[in-house]
Amino acid sequence: MTAPLRLAVWKFASCDGCQLALLESGDLLLELAEAVEIAHFAEASSSMREGPWDLSLVEGSITTAEDIARIRHIRENSRLLVAIGACATAGGIQALRNVADAGAFAAAVYPHPEILDALETSTPVSDHVAVDLELQGCPISSAQLLEVITALLSGRKPQLPVEPVCFECKRAGHPCVLVANGTPCLGPVTTAGCGALCPAVGRGCYGCFGPLPGAVPAVLSQRLAELGLHRAELTALYRSFAAAAPANAEEAARHE
Amino acid sequence: MSERTITLDALTRVEGEGTLDLTIRDGKVTQCAFRIFEPPRYFEALLRGRAASEAPDITARICGICPVAYVMSACQAIEAGWGVTVSPEIHALRRMVYCGEWIQSHVLHAAMLHAPDFLGLNDAIEIARVAPDTVRTALRLKALGSRLMEVIGGRAVHPVNTRLGGFFRAPDPAAIAALIPDLEWGVGAARSLALDFARFDFPVDNGDYLFVSLVHPETYPILEGRIGSSDGLDIPVDAFHDHFCEDQVAHSTALHGRMRDGRRYLVGPLARYANNYVQLSETAKETAALCGLDPVERNPFRSILIRMVETQYACEEALRLARGYVPPQPAAMEMRPVASVGEGCTEAPRGICHHRYRTDDSGIILEATIVPPTSQNQPQIEADLARVAQANVDLDDDALRHRCEQTIRNYDPCISCATHFLKLKVDRG
Numbered sequence: 008m009t010a011p012l013r014l015a016v017w018k019f020a021s022c023d024g025c026q027l028a029l030l031e032s033g034d035l036l037l038e039l040a041e042a043v044e045i046a047h048f049a050e051a052s053s054s055m056r057e058g059p060w061d062l063s064l065v066e067g068s069i070t071t072a073e074d075i076a077r078i079r080h081i082r083e084n085s086r087l088l089v090a091i092g093a094c095a096t097a098g099g100i101q102a103l104r105n106v107a108d109a110g111a112f113a114a115a116v117y118p119h120p121e122i123l124d125a126l127e128t129s130t131p132v133s134d135h136v137a138v139d140l141e142l143q144g145c146p147i148s149s150a151q152l153l154e155v156i157t158a159l160l161s162g163r164k165p166q167l168p169v170e171p172v173c174f175e176c177k178r179a180g181h182p183c184v185l186v187a188n189g190t191p192c193l194g195p196v197t198t199a200g201c202g203a204l205c206p207a208v209g210r211g212c213y214g215c216f217g218p219l220p221g222a223v224p225a226v227l228s229q230r231l232a233e234l235g236l237h238r239a240e241l242t243a244l245y246r247s248f249a250a251a252a253p254a255n256a257e258e259a260a261r262h263e
Numbered sequence: 264m265s266e267r268t269i270t271l272d273a274l275t276r277v278e279g280e281g282t283l284d285l286t287i288r289d290g291k292v293t294q295c296a297f298r299i300f301e302p303p304r305y306f307e308a309l310l311r312g313r314a315a316s317e318a319p320d321i322t323a324r325i326c327g328i329c330p331v332a333y334v335m336s337a338c339q340a341i342e343a344g345w346g347v348t349v350s351p352e353i354h355a356l357r358r359m360v361y362c363g364e365w366i367q368s369h370v371l372h373a374a375m376l377h378a379p380d381f382l383g384l385n386d387a388i389e390i391a392r393v394a395p396d397t398v399r400t401a402l403r404l405k406a407l408g409s410r411l412m413e414v415i416g417g418r419a420v421h422p423v424n425t426r427l428g429g430f431f432r433a434p435d436p437a438a439i440a441a442l443i444p445d446l447e448w449g450v451g452a453a454r455s456l457a458l459d460f461a462r463f464d465f466p467v468d469n470g471d472y473l474f475v476s477l478v479h480p481e482t483y484p485i486l487e488g489r490i491g492s493s494d495g496l497d498i499p500v501d502a503f504h505d506h507f508c509e510d511q512v513a514h515s516t517a518l519h520g521r522m523r524d525g526r527r528y529l530v531g532p533l534a535r536y537a538n539n540y541v542q543l544s545e546t547a548k549e550t551a552a553l554c555g556l557d558p559v560e561r562n563p564f565r566s567i568l569i570r571m572v573e574t575q576y577a578c579e580e581a582l583r584l585a586r587g588y589v590p591p592q593p594a595a596m597e598m599r600p601v602a603s604v605g606e607g608c609t610e611a612p613r614g615i616c617h618h619r620y621r622t623d624d625s626g627i628i629l630e631a632t633i634v635p636p637t638s639q640n641q642p643q644i645e646a647d648l649a650r651v652a653q654a655n656v657d658l659d660d661d662a663l664r665h666r667c668e669q670t671i672r673n674y675d676p677c678i679s680c681a682t683h684f685l686k687l688k689v690d691r692g
Contacts, residue, residue: 020302024327024420030371031409031419033402040388051375052386053668070302100324101304115308117511117518125302146327146420204417208424208431213320215421243313248324 012160015047015060017081019067019074020101020129024146025092026050026066031149039153042160058084062159064152068094068101068129068251075135082136089155090132093145097217098251100145102129105251106260131251140165143198145215145248151200168199171219172212176203184211191231191244196222196254213247218254228258238262265289269660269667281676283648283667290656295649297641297671310631315341315600315622316427322618322633323421328371331364331416332611333618333633334425335486340618341427343501344605347598352591353429354487355584356415359439360422361485361609362581363411366449367419368612369532369570369577370408372675374401374456377567380669381463397459404452404574407445411581414438429595439588446585449578454550457571461554465564466666468654470647472561473526474534475507475639477610483542483576484535486609491538492528493559501606503617509638520639527642530614531674532569533560547576563647563673570612570675600626611636613675637676644674 016026030036030051046056063085069075082088090096098105104112105128113125132138142151151167158165168175172194176183184190184206192211194203198219205212218224228241236244245259267287281301286294306325310318318337323330335357342349349357374397375387384390391398409419415434416422424431477484478491490506491497498506507528509518521527528534536543536551540558543551554568602624608617614636621630651670655663 020304022324022327022330024324024330027327027371027420030375031406033406034399036402037388037391037398040391045386045388048386052388053379054385070304074302099304100306100309100321103309104305107308112305112308113303115311116303116305129304145324201418204423208417210423210426210431240314243317247317247321 010044012043012061013046013056013059014043014156015058015063015081015085016045016050017047017063017065017067017077018050019065019078019095019132020070021067021092021094021099023050023066025095025144026064028091028147028149028152029064032153035153039156043156059086060084061086062156063088064091065089065095065132066091068099068131069135070101070126070129071124072126073124078132078135087139087159088132088136089140089142090138091142091152092147093143093215093217093248094129095132096141096143096252097249097255098129098131100248100250102251103246104129106246106256129251142167143200143217143249148200148202169220170199171195171222172197172199172201172203172206172216175199176206179203179207181206184209185230189234191234191236193227193244195227196224214245214255215248217249218252222254224254224258225261228262267660269664281671283671285648285652285663285667287652287656292649292652292656295645295652297645297648299641307631307633310620310628313628315620315626315628316598318618318620318628318631319425319427320421325633325635327420328368329364329611329613329616330421331361331412331425332609332616334422335361335609336607336616336618337620338425338427339486339500339607339609340605340620341607341622342596342598342605343607344603344620344622345598345601346603347428347596349429349596350591352589353594353596355587355589356430356433356591357425358485358487359581359584359588360412360415360425362577362584363408363415365485365577365612366408366453366574366581367405367412368408368675369574370401370405370456372612373460373567373570373574374398374405377672377675378460378463380672381460381465381567397456400452400456404449404456407449407578410445411442414442426595428598429591429593431594433590433592433594436588436590439585442585443582446578446582450546450575450582453571453575453578457550457554457568457575460567460571463567465562466651466669468562468564468651470529470561470563470643470650472533472643473522473528474537475528475530475615476535476538477608477615478538479542481542483539483580484610485580490608490615493534493537500608500617503606503608503634504619504632507634507639509634518638519641520634521642527646528639529643530636530639532566532573532612533563534614535610536560536569536572543572543576544579546579547572550575564669566673566675600624613637614639637674640674640676644671644676647673
């Protein structure tokens with residue numbers, strides 16, 4: 008019998024919501040614990056074993072010099088590295104600092120910003136080390152995470168959607184909020200995977216699963232402008248939970 | 264002269280990252296610094312210039328364990344500033360989704376993160392090998408909390424159906440009714456877990472706490488009431504900053520909360536329970552009594568029992584609210600921006616979470632101040648650590664390190680929230 012896959016879970020700047028997806032998987036978690044060796048998962052276990060690891064799941068964005076050293080160490084000791092969630096794949100909401108005066112940001116929160124040890128930017132993991140796979144979402148979907156782990160266990164490629172939210176919205180039979188109600192919606196340019204949760208409650212998608220590769224946001228922006236969105240509103244719409252994803256950063260800047 | 268230094272480098276089973284430095288000189292604890300090294304994310308700064316309507320979704324991202332607390336405190340603050348009072352039906356639905364968050368957060372902490380401390384195990388997976396039924400019950404109960412959040416909030420982490428003024432869409436009565444059988448089961452499951460955990464061998468400890476929580480004359484507060492303390496403070500939510508403040512300390516990125524007169528205080532389950540015991544249901548009080556809890560509990564190691572009593576109560580409340588569910592019409596109140604300062608405060612699972620926003624008349628946030636529970640508890644966590652370390656100073660370094668870790672986990676510290684976190688370094692010279 009071969010040795011079980013050694014899984015490690017890591018946290019950088021984040022809300023812990025994506026690692027929670029593992030704990031959210033209920034009884035499947037117990038089955039998973041039988042199938043893999045959870046070698047490092049500080050949020051859930053006091054047992055922390057050294058690398059090398061077969062699969063490292065990395066949550067959070069890189070925001071300190073120490074983070075950079077730590078992510079390099081993790082990469083060097085991991086066979087596969089999967090970035091999970093909007094922080095690890097697109098800098099997270101904290102990447103709003105990248106387009107602001109970082110000093111003023113720190114001074115707005117802390118009386119003595121000079122003693123803080125933080126970089127001026129919040130950046131995705133892929134800016135620092137090679138990433139084997141990115142799982143989108145703020146937070147990620149538990150089902151997608153389990154798909155990635157089971158695919159790796161069985162030695163096949165994970166099946167993840169490469170289509171806009173619109174496709175899963177249509178399949179679910181929700182009326183189009185953009186067409187029917189004129190509600191601003193990022194569904195056409197956002198990666199599917201959430202299950203079209205926002206249109207399901209009559210709300211426009213706010214892009215928390217990140218930009219769909221190859222989508223053209225400028226066309227959507229034009230339609231949203233016709234619906235009455237001002238430039239500042241368009242900028243804010245693209246500059247949220249996946250602000251540092253290049254497609255969002257560019258489209259947001261275009262309306263500034 | 265004998266000196267010891269103990270360092271706890273990577274605190275586990277907490278949400279976030281921190282370290283502890285402990286210095287012991289001639290058998291006396293002389294220094295105790297609980298550091299949060301969670302990097303700052305500057306939420307209060309990045310909210311400036313954003314639409315107030317975005318505040319609930321943005322602040323939810325402060326914490327993936329208690330997003331509803333942030334959503335609700337933000338909504339209440341802005342609604343207060345703009346002069347909006349939500350309908351009783353909206354309030355009831357908010358309370359029901361908040362019960363879901365209490366259930367999932369409390370069960371996650373109590374059964375999966377805290378219980379291993381009392382069993383000498385590393386994690387819930389190890390518990391599952393010795394007590395599989397306990398872990399399966401806990402996982403099912405936690406999933407019930409998450410389901411409440413999905414049915415009402417649209418997603419278990421970072422809800423999408425909540426908004427200023429109420430909800431995007433009122434849940435279908437059939438979907439709420441479908442929760443009732445599981446909630447009936449949940450009441451008993453929470454009680455049986457509480458009784459299981461009551462058999463743990465708890466360290467003896469007695470904290471001299473100033474308990475601060477919401478207080479309400481008619482109900483166990485979750486998202487309603489005034490701010491009260493065990494020494495008689497009773498103030499409206501918008502007077503919070505007159506009585507409480509936050510300081511920055513060099514050893515941590517978490518701000519440290521104190522009373523304006525310099526006193527430290529405690530928020531969270533121990534405080535909420537002590538200040539509001541009379542408002543608990545008779546059945547929850549009965550479980551508390553069977554667990555050996557007095558109406559005021561000062562042993563922080565026994566907070567796990569209070570979390571389970573509160574979980575039972577949250578199941579009972581959600582059940583009551585589900586049975587009486589009337590879909591709010593409209594699902595959200597109309598929101599008209601007013602240049603104003605508004606404040607809101609709700610009981611996150613870890614304690615009061617206070618928000619204040621200044622907005623302009625177009626609804627843009629000019630200034631945001633967020634006071635999360637764990638930063639308020641920082642000075643008290645350090646005081647607990649110094650007290651517990653002193654009482655256990657004869658333990659060897661490994662045992663003392665473990666006892667200090669437990670002391671921190673008593674708080675279910677949400678370190679991601681507090682930044683604005685633990686390596687334990689014990690210096691015995």
